[in-house]
Amino acid sequence: MSGTENKGTSRRAVLRGGLAAGAGLAVAGAARAEGTPDPLITEVQDWASSFGDPVDATPYGMPIRFESQVVRRNVEWLTESPVSSINFTPIHALEGTITPQGCAFERHHSGAIELSKPDYRLMIDGLVETPLVFTYEDLTRFPRETRTAFCECAANGGMEWGGAQLEGCQFTQGMIHNMEYVGVPLRLLLEEAGVKPEGKWVYAEGADASSNGRSMPLEKAMDDVLVAFYANGEALRKEHGYPVRLVVPGFEGNMWVKWLRRIGVYDQAVESREETSKYTDLMPDGRARKWTWVMDAKSVITSPSPQAPIYHGKGPLVITGLAWSGHGKVTRVDVSLDGGKNWQEAELTGEAQSKALTRFRLNIDWDGSELLLQSRAVDETGYVQPTKDALRAIRGTNSVYHNNGIQTWWVHENGEVENVEVA
């Protein structure tokens, strides 16, 4: 194990090795002999001597064809039916913190339904002074808030309870996305209906056939939950709950009810199927942890990773990944090159937001030897992301939920990367 830190120092010495330079302007990279002219520099190319696409070519654009591999992917054997299944965000190929809606993971319990704004209704009933039904237009008349938040499936990393079973950062940790939402605080709608003093729990239910329903304490509903219409600036996509979904910052994704149709106010939790037989954590003694809503601090290195190997050989290498916490802001991420023996602090870049994805990066000078890459997040509560073994020691391996253990990538000398565990 090796690879030494080169944070903040000039990379010139190293890049000069690969970048032939001088009066003749030869090209970078190992494939070209120094001094050989590069036609991509010395000759006029087709794209520099003809017209490209006009401005009316694509009223709404899609990614360029060269990026066609950057898509959601699913694993057929994971679930019985594709209408009650999951796919995965290609986090290994993304950067920054925003997840485009087009490739943000989906989890459906009975498929993604098509529901128009005119057909949309939201009912608030139960222990309220005045039961209410809102049309979509009604909702647009309430004060709005903007909030960026991560949505993580409780089962993200769930296969890792049993060891390194899936190859690829997308499949092991890609049940997560991060978007900028705009919506009405649920608090305002509840205040409109008037919650009775005995109302202590809120039950949110979707309009799809599964009627996916989840309970949450009234305190959370009155805190930072949004009845959201927009994500990343535009309307929610169909698969993300168009026209209205619940945004429950820091809480597991199953509670972010899509195609939201009802908010019931009760004196106790509903204990629905989705919070009893599912989304509870079966412990070694046969009892279940329940109400494990808040997603604990976690991180993962997205590149290099099994789907994002090192192609360029030794020398300067950007190690980058994502960190998040359902309890607030990520305050620190450490990276290990040797399977957790030694750690160095990564740089957090961009605006660190509470309950939202944070990007970290560590720049190293890779000497070409094997690495056991790990990352470890710390949040503002002081919580430190644990190892998988530390989690298993308490929780066992019965559950597929809430595995926020440290992920290990084994980088080989040839730059390929494998999902492994270290003892």
Next chain:
Amino acid sequence: MSGTENKGTSRRAVLRGGLAAGAGLAVAGAARAEGTPDPLITEVQDWASSFGDPVDATPYGMPIRFESQVVRRNVEWLTESPVSSINFTPIHALEGTITPQGCAFERHHSGAIELSKPDYRLMIDGLVETPLVFTYEDLTRFPRETRTAFCECAANGGMEWGGAQLEGCQFTQGMIHNMEYVGVPLRLLLEEAGVKPEGKWVYAEGADASSNGRSMPLEKAMDDVLVAFYANGEALRKEHGYPVRLVVPGFEGNMWVKWLRRIGVYDQAVESREETSKYTDLMPDGRARKWTWVMDAKSVITSPSPQAPIYHGKGPLVITGLAWSGHGKVTRVDVSLDGGKNWQEAELTGEAQSKALTRFRLNIDWDGSELLLQSRAVDETGYVQPTKDALRAIRGTNSVYHNNGIQTWWVHENGEVENVEVA
């Protein structure tokens, strides 16, 4: 003129007028008589009793068909050719601050070219110690930064110099977008090449046939300029410069060179076509203001606006819009309902970021009478967005560039909205 503020107070009294409520749970809105059952609530709908789309339906998704009107649009008579033209972001239909790449405005000088990563080269030459050529892969080995920034065409609002000529918020002010970028600071590449002491200007040039080229002072190039690969988490789209564009926070969009192929370092500005015959501001005395790179503080109400009229009649109304400044953070936005006679402070929501779009909102209780809506941005330098007439008094009307004057929307009693000017 009227319409009174209702910021922060309960909307219950007003909404109760429109929202029939009670034991029978009748539906909201004027179209249904109070007490009449709404089948959308009382009957099981198709979408609640059948499967929706599976998770393998759309590896990369697009907006739902109901939002097909939220697209970039161009105005054919504005330019001679669609390969050297502009289209407009549908800002009237967006919310929050992020602009999806798919509907973010485009400006091309010879069309959007298709350039693959293997074919990509970036040359740094001129007054440097060591001229260099970088492949795409070389660039990915340098330290990266994340930065959200607005990109505004210098001609945004340009038709407004001659008065209210275009209908719709999209067409008057939609040459703007705001994305989260990831890239290498240009500073690091220049340091790699080694800028000679006499190098004072940087010239950036694109790989398209127009070779769109612009000069900027070395100080800016060494400050916050990014050589960017990612926008909103994913690769740049073709029309936004895939695989590499320049991000020049706060500066006019023409300088954000797409398909970036060369950075030249010189002792003076190049004075290219794009910074002499174009992108200079012709004053009344025939002289031209030049080097007017920084986009001054500006704002616009996106809804209600001509393409986003008020459908719901009087009562609670969310007035929302965008504000920005090339000089830093927006610190305040005021809204007038009476054409600038009286102003009230709007709420700024989300994270206010320097040189990035900021969302503002004002919640009012509309009495149904006519409004002359205006917004006025103030930035951290203390600069106050001027009226169009104040700008014209100094700059005349020869130019199509740098009109950051206050926009007025005339809201009629029926909720329709017109682009007008007030004396």
